[in-house]
Amino acid sequence: MTGVAELLWTLRERCGVDLRDYRADGLDRGLRRRMAETASADVAAYVARIGQDADEAERLLEAVLVQATSFFRDEAVFDALRDAVAPALRRGSAPLRAWVIGCATGEEAWSLASVLHDVCGPAFSVLATDLSAAAVARARAGSYPGRSISDALRARVTFARHDITGPRLAPSEAVVARFDLVLLRNVLIYFRTSLQERVIHRVAGVLPAGGALVLGPVERVPRSDARRFEPWPGVDEGARVYRRIGETT
Secondary structure, three states: OOHHHHHHHHHHHHHOOOOOOEOHHHHHHHHHHHHHHOOOOOHHHHHHHHHHOOOHHHHHHHHHOOOOOOOOOOHHHHHHHHHHHHHHHOEOOEOEEEEEEOOOOOHHHHHHHHHHHHHHOOOEEEEEEEOOHHHHHHHHHOOEOOEOOOHHHHOOEEEEEOOOOOOOOOOHHHOOOOOOEEEEOOOHHHEOHHHHHHHHHHHHHHOOOOOEEEEOOOOOOOHHHHHHEEEOOOOOHHHOEEEEOOOOO
16 A cells, blocks of 8 residues: 555545545645644655544645635625525525535635525525534634624524535535535535546535536536536526536436
């Protein structure tokens, strides 16, 4: 077993996370960072370090995961959600249910909640998840320099740790794995093609026909699931907003 293969095996055993289908550059970046911070001369030495420190595997996982985010990132996307998508998804008094996958430190989840509150009042809920326990803790705290999160929004947003590539379709906090809107922005870019396809297929299973999927600016629905999605009518294709079509099985 090579050093990197042993590292991946250790992460699966200790953290329950399988990074084999993550892009190699992300893993390499996090590994180099932890090797430097632990003064490990090479991968073999770092593997030995993990064997001696029960918490180091979790530190490596946190170093691999990317937490780049901001409030209303790509404002045109949130404008489209407010003006076209959320109004179309709203159905009478039924709460609109949204899932933000890969929420990082929470800014995007709170941004979406603000948009949905404008459109739906209190008739919505947002589940926001991330693989990073540290990021979820910061997101749940909702403390950001120069910005306050209202109690009205806090009451509608739930944060949970969850691995969208893992065995559970959704965390227990989801109650029912069915959503009107899924934000999966700037997550697929860190996966190899095979994992991108598995994740999109999974997301397709929680969206009813007519539901919305929002991807990042350089991401697209893989060909394997192209028949399940179409660009959202009336929204610029660059916003990467898709409508679920066809059967949901």
